[in-house]
Amino acid sequence: MSEAENDPALNARATPSGSGKRVRKLLVNLTVVVAIAYTMAAGFMYLNQRSFLFVPTGELSDPAEAGLDQVAVETVTMADGTQISVWSAAPAVEGAPTVLYFHGNSGNVSTRASRFKQILDSGFGLYAPSYRGYAGSEGSPTEVDLISDGREHFQAVAGLTDRIIIHGESMGTGVATAIAADQPDTDLLVLEAPYTALVDRAYEQYPWLPVGLLMIDQMPTRERIGNVRAPILIVHGTEDFVIPVEHGKRLFERAADPKEILIFDGAAHNNLWSQGLWPAVLDAWEKTKAEE
Incomplete structure (x- = not known):
């Protein structure tokens, strides 16, 4: 041993x-x-x-209760039979555009009544659909369906007027960009507090998850905005903690000319209209007409 x-x-x-x-x-x-x-x-x-x-809340109210007597509530049927509620009004001024408005992820169409009033008071028309699954509309929201519906809404507006402004708010900016990228007849695209992609924002919030593999509705606006040929106005706030202003800046870099970005110092995610968003849209529209 x-x-x-x-x-x-x-x-x-x-x-x-x-x-x-x-x-x-x-x-x-x-x-x-x-x-x-x-x-x-x-x-x-x-x-x-x-x-x-997707966070639909509240009931769809009567436009007249919000002082929008000229707005009609329509029920339109999508290609697959889903019925969608739309707030609409024709332009009050001859030659004025109609705003095709895609709202954000919470609330419903009627919670944007004060914004619509500014649009209508300018003599512009309005066509504001309620997403699938939101107040007044059937179905369930998905990226594919919202974009498909958006194309049909654009065609409906195009059948009524030849001047169209597409306005996307927050989550709706992804839908608005996808439609504008497909529709060369768009006259102006307005993106209010946009994101580069929903999956990008998800990764920022949940860096410990493989969101690229898990997320179904990724809405890659960054990949679509380069195909938009209409003038683009991006509006964002420096104190936006829902969708940081860097998203708007990165989209602006990817967008083709003509384009403009307006950043309100101290503005948050939901108060851009009170900071002067609509006058900025009116100014952008005047520039668009001047370039025709």
């Missing part, structure tokens, strides 16, 4: 101690628990992602 085999100290170092085994077992168990928790969290986010993205 060798001297090493009789040395208790060497044998102790060569044989794992009971405490070492317990530590390794604890680490393995902890890894398993973390993996299970992560998988459950990712699964929860995947299954419920649309409830986080």
